[in-house]
Amino acid sequence: MPIIVNLDLMLVKRKMSLTELSEKVGITLANLSILKQGHARAIRFSTLEGICKALNCQPGDILEFRKE
Amino acid sequence: MATPRPFFPSPLVKIFSSILNIIWLCGLFFAGISVVILPVGLSGGFLRGGLFNLSARWSFISEKGPLLLGGIYLASLFIWALFLLIVFHLRLLMASVIEGKPFSQKNPMMIRKIAYAVLAWAVADGLFNYLKGVLIVRTAYYPGVGLDLISELIFKIFLEFIFLGLGILVIAHTFDMGVRLQKDQDLTI
Numbered sequence: 729m730p731i732i733v734n735l736d737l738m739l740v741k742r743k744m745s746l747t748e749l750s751e752k753v754g755i756t757l758a759n760l761s762i763l764k765q766g767h768a769r770a771i772r773f774s775t776l777e778g779i780c781k782a783l784n785c786q787p788g789d790i791l792e793f794r795k796e
Numbered sequence: 797m798a799t800p801r802p803f804f805p806s807p808l809v810k811i812f813s814s815i816l817n818i819i820w821l822c823g824l825f826f827a828g829i830s831v832v833i834l835p836v837g838l839s840g841g842f843l844r845g846g847l848f849n850l851s852a853r854w855s856f857i858s859e860k861g862p863l864l865l866g867g868i869y870l871a872s873l874f875i876w877a878l879f880l881l882i883v884f885h886l887r888l889l890m891a892s893v894i895e896g897k898p899f900s901q902k903n904p905m906m907i908r909k910i911a912y913a914v915l916a917w918a919v920a921d922g923l924f925n926y927l928k929g930v931l932i933v934r935t936a937y938y939p940g941v942g943l944d945l946i947s948e949l950i951f952k953i954f955l956e957f958i959f960l961g962l963g964i965l966v967i968a969h970t971f972d973m974g975v976r977l978q979k980d981q982d983l984t985i
Contacts, residue, residue: 759985769983 732792735764738783753778805894813890820883827876834873871924878913878920885910899978904971911964918957 739746746764750757755775762768763775776787783790885906892900 755985762983763985767983768985769980771985775985 730794730796732794733763733766733768733790734792735760735779735790738785738789742783742785744783749779749782752782805896809890809893813887813894816883816887816890820880820887823876823880823883827880830873830876867927868924871920871927874920875917875924878917881913882910885913899971899974901975904968904975907964907968907971911961911968914957914964915961918954918961921957922954 739749746760747757750760753760753775755763755778763771771791776790779790780787889898889903889906892898892903
């Protein structure tokens, strides 16, 4: 998929663990892991909002479009 | 974000599941009996004055009676096997519905198997009715009337089962799409 999820990059920048983020956003660790590995097919606006709030960033910092 | 809502199957589903379990157990019991009497059934032994001495009571049965009865017995055994196959898969389907996962990967395949079993049933039932017609109708009534009855029996039941089987195939295809949608839903974070 040409949409890349840079969640791991943002987590490193904010020095936050995946478990911590899952607790802050209220998503299960399994779902967050699916998102991080790029296996997710879609993301809800509410989830994106939660992640952006927790990581203090913009949606563009997490999602990136790359031509295949 | 959104946690899946707990699924509570309706009491009707549980009742239907229990009925299916009872049918399954009875089916296995009768299948066992029919396998035990297989040699007698295949040889048309009922007609030869053995167990029930039908030939003495049914004087209209022709000389080919034992052979035809063997054929009827085989056809009915095949139908019975198909019946058990259908009930078995229906039980698994009901279990997945009770579990709250009707759109699992294996369910469309099970529905497809049920559809093919119903289509095979159509053929077996046609054969069964044909043999029954030859055995009883042709020997008991006028030949012309007998043939009319036979063709009516075959086409009526044959077509009903074929439509039913095709209908179930359409449902299987719909379930395929349901599985795809469920996967999309599961992978939406």
